[in-house]
Structures are given as C-alpha cells and as structure tokens.
Amino acid sequence: MAVDVTIIGAGLGGLMLARVLRVHGIPATVYEAEPSPAARSQGGMLDIHDYNGQLALKSAGLMDEFGGLVLEGRQAMRFLAPDGTVLFDKADDGTGGRPEVLRGELRQMLLDSLPPGTVRWGHKAVRVRSLGGGRHEVVFADGGTVVTSLLVGADGAWSRVRPLLSAATPRYTGKSVVETYLFDAGARHPAAARAVGGGAMIVHTPDRDIFAHREKDDTLHAYMGLTEPEDWFAAIDFTDAAAATARIAREFDGWAPELTALITDSDTAPVLRRLYALPAGHRWDRVPGVTLIGDAAHLAAPNGEGANLAMLDGAELGEALAAHPGDTEAALSAYERAMFPRSAEAATLEGGGHGSDSDGPTPHDLIAAFSRHEETRQDATRS
Numbered sequence: 001m002a003v004d005v006t007i008i009g010a011g012l013g014g015l016m017l018a019r020v021l022r023v024h025g026i027p028a029t030v031y032e033a034e035p036s037p038a039a040r041s042q043g044g045m046l047d048i049h050d051y052n053g054q055l056a057l058k059s060a061g062l063m064d065e066f067g068g069l070v071l072e073g074r075q076a077m078r079f080l081a082p083d084g085t086v087l088f089d090k091a092d093d094g095t096g097g098r099p100e101v102l103r104g105e106l107r108q109m110l111l112d113s114l115p116p117g118t119v120r121w122g123h124k125a126v127r128v129r130s131l132g133g134g135r136h137e138v139v140f141a142d143g144g145t146v147v148t149s150l151l152v153g154a155d156g157a158w159s160r161v162r163p164l165l166s167a168a169t170p171r172y173t174g175k176s177v178v179e180t181y182l183f184d185a186g187a188r189h190p191a192a193a194r195a196v197g198g199g200a201m202i203v204h205t206p207d208r209d210i211f212a213h214r215e216k217d218d219t220l221h222a223y224m225g226l227t228e229p230e231d232w233f234a235a236i237d238f239t240d241a242a243a244a245t246a247r248i249a250r251e252f253d254g255w256a257p258e259l260t261a262l263i264t265d266s267d268t269a270p271v272l273r274r275l276y277a278l279p280a281g282h283r284w285d286r287v288p289g290v291t292l293i294g295d296a297a298h299l300a301a302p303n304g305e306g307a308n309l310a311m312l313d314g315a316e317l318g319e320a321l322a323a324h325p326g327d328t329e330a331a332l333s334a335y336e337r338a339m340f341p342r343s344a345e346a347a348t349l350e351g352g353g354h355g356s357d358s359d360g361p362t363p364h365d366l367i368a369a370f371s372r373h374e375e376t377r378q379d380a381t382r383s
Contacts, residue, residue: 005321006148007031008128008138008161010119012103013294013310014154015110018118019060020318030114030154031138031146033124037111042104044221045074045200045213046307050097053308056315065109066101071216074100076199084195084256092199100199102216103307125160134289134328136164150328151290152317154310157276159296165284170276173301176233177211177223177273178248180266185220189265191258196220203259208251212262222262223273224248233272241269277301281344283336291332293317298343305346313339 005021007014010032018028034040048054048066057066075096079088111119124141128151131137136151138160153161157170185193195201196212203210212222226233226248238244248270249263263270278299291297294310317335324331 004028004148005150005152006138006146007152007154008125008159009154009156009294009296010034010107010111010121011154011156011294011310012107012110012307013314014152015107015114015119016056016060016311016314017152017154017293017318018314019062019110019113020056020315021321022114022118023059023061024318024322026318026321028118029146030119031123031125031140032119032121033141033155035122037108037121042102042107044103045071045100045215046103046106047075047098047100047304048106048311049305049308052305052312054097056308056311059315059319060110060113062109062113065113066106069101069105069109070099071101074199074214076197078197078199078201080195080201080203080256080259082203082205082252082255082259084258089197100213125155128160128164130164136290149289150321153290153292153296154294154314156295157299159292161290162292162296164290165287165292166282168278168282170278170299172230173275173277174229175225175227175275175301176230177225177275178244178263179271179273180222180224180262181268182220182222182262182265183267184218185214186218189220189261192220192261192265193218195256195258196262203255210252210259210262220262222266224252224263226251230274233274236272238270238272244270275301277347280347281340283340283344286329286333286336288329291317291336293339297339298347300343300347303346309343309346312342 005026005028007017007028007030010030014030018030021028057063073092075092075098077090078086080086125138126141127139129137135147135149137145137147139145151161153159155161182189182192196214198214201212207227209225210222212220215221236244236247245263245266249260252260252263276299282298293313295306316338320331320335
C-alpha cells in the first residue's frame, strides 16, 4: 500500500514532489507556514534548465503549461565592465536550453496542478521529533500536530526537519546582495534599460558586482553583491531607504551612471539579502522515514541551480517512491544516492550571477564558463 507522504514546505521542491506523487496516484499533504499563496512576493526570474528543472517538469506532465509561462527573449546574456563597456553580448536566438519564467507564476502553476486541500496553509512547523520505527511527529505553531511514517523536509535554509538527519547549519558565505526594482524601465529609466539589454546582465569585480534581469512588463530587477562581513551590513539602517540607498551607492562610486542607476533610481526600498550555505558536499546517514529536498538538503550560494535542483529533487523522490511501492526505505536510499553527488557538483559550478566570492572568477572566467556551458549543452542536444 502506498504511504501517505507528509511534506513540510510549499516551495518549488515540495510542490513538485506532491505533483509527481499525484501523477502516480500516491497521496501527499503539504504543510506551509505562509497563510496563503499570495502572502509574500515569490522573487524574480528563474532560468529553468533542460538538464534538470525541465526534466522535473516532464515527470510532472507540465511541460505544456510551463511553455505558456516562458518570457520570450529573456535568455539574452551580457557581461559589462564597471565603466559600461560591453565585454560579451549573446542574443536570445531561441535555441537556448534555459527559458526564463517568473518564480511566482511557476509556483502557481504547480499549485494549480494539485487537488484543493493538498496544501495546508498557515501551518508553521516549530518542532519535529522521532517516535521510533520510522514515524515522526511535527508540531505546528498553533499547537496542532501531525504524525507521519514518511516525512520530507522541503522547508528551506532553516529547515526544522534537517536536525533529524544532520547537525549541519547554514553559514554566512561572506557576501550579501541588495535587491532593487526599476519599473517601466524603457520609458522611465532608459539608460539602465539599455545597459541591461533584453535578458540578464552581469558586472563582476572581486568584491562588488551587479546582476540584473529584465522581467515582465519592462521591469528591471537588480541585485548588488557586496563581499562584506555581516556586521558591516548591520551598521546600515535599511529601514531608512534613502540613507541605505546612498550608502550602498557609495560602494559603486566610479561605475558607469547607467549601472549605478540600478541602485539610486530604484522604485522600491533596497532589500538586504544575506547569503548562506550548507557545508559543501552535505550529506547524512540514512534515517528511516525522513529525507530532505532542495535548500533543506543542499543550500548553496546562488549560482542559477537552486530552484532547478529543488524541482529535480522533488521529481526524483516522487519517481523513486512510485518505483518502490511498499518499500519506502529503498526509495529514500535510491533518491539520496543520486541527489548527494548531484548537489555537491552543482555547488562548485563556475560563475553564479551573484554568488561568487572575492577569490572567485574574473569576468573573463565567467564569460568562458558561460560559453563552455552553452557549447556543451548544444553538443549534447545534437548527439
């Protein structure tokens, strides 16, 4: 008999797992801390790769729906120098393997693919304990509980489920990003819009960089990366938007005005996002009745792979459970054997848009890595 799967976290990984299980007729319930699907912004653009994220979507039977979300032209990529010089510029010719979609729309697509009631909103897990025999109890903030014989932690960086398997905790990477938005960019911020181009733009130096993307409705979404200790950022009052903006902009003095406009001309208050990661190659010994997917399992500095890996984790775990009916431990073992090396390899990828550190690649290294990746993908497609 198929086991009822309890999933903590309604991010992309948890929802993908629930969807693939549904495809195979296996019931699942997802518990999510947020009170509703619209409780907060779901972030910006995601490039969904043909070698991981799209494989998950195929398992979920959602490729047609996914195609309807793709924003055409957004696979364009350019690298600029701080003075605005274009170092590399690749147009979106329609042959790329990483179509761009908005995270919020992708999440809603997955939600729409599940029966009503699959996700239990407003259920914040605060404590999890083992009951023995592969069974676990989850305690929620409202005092409610659930007992399950298969618990999946899809609850992100600060997972409440992870301590059942591992003592590892995320550590600060030494870098944070400051997030801004410029709306109606072509009309209101034309210089910045021309600098960013039709898709993504990266400006990289050893300890400062800018990653920006053209989103839907001519919105520019930018991240300013700064390699500084946490207490450096703590000294900035981000509740004072004007002062925080001015302070961050000073760190980019001398950069081209069309680039610094992504900071100074923001239509929203700057938002600080500290970057954390689990130890490279994080893994655990098999514990009956529980596993992790996504950032709960392998949080890494941003490199374009996180959402893709979370979805592939969810899909492969769902497929493993379907392939081993009545033998949950065999399914979990098979899933983890594939997931551990895959996530370790992804954590070492060159050239994350805003995840490099001060000892990381030069702009030319990033361009070369991007070009090699494109060539490898095209060779694989042709063969």
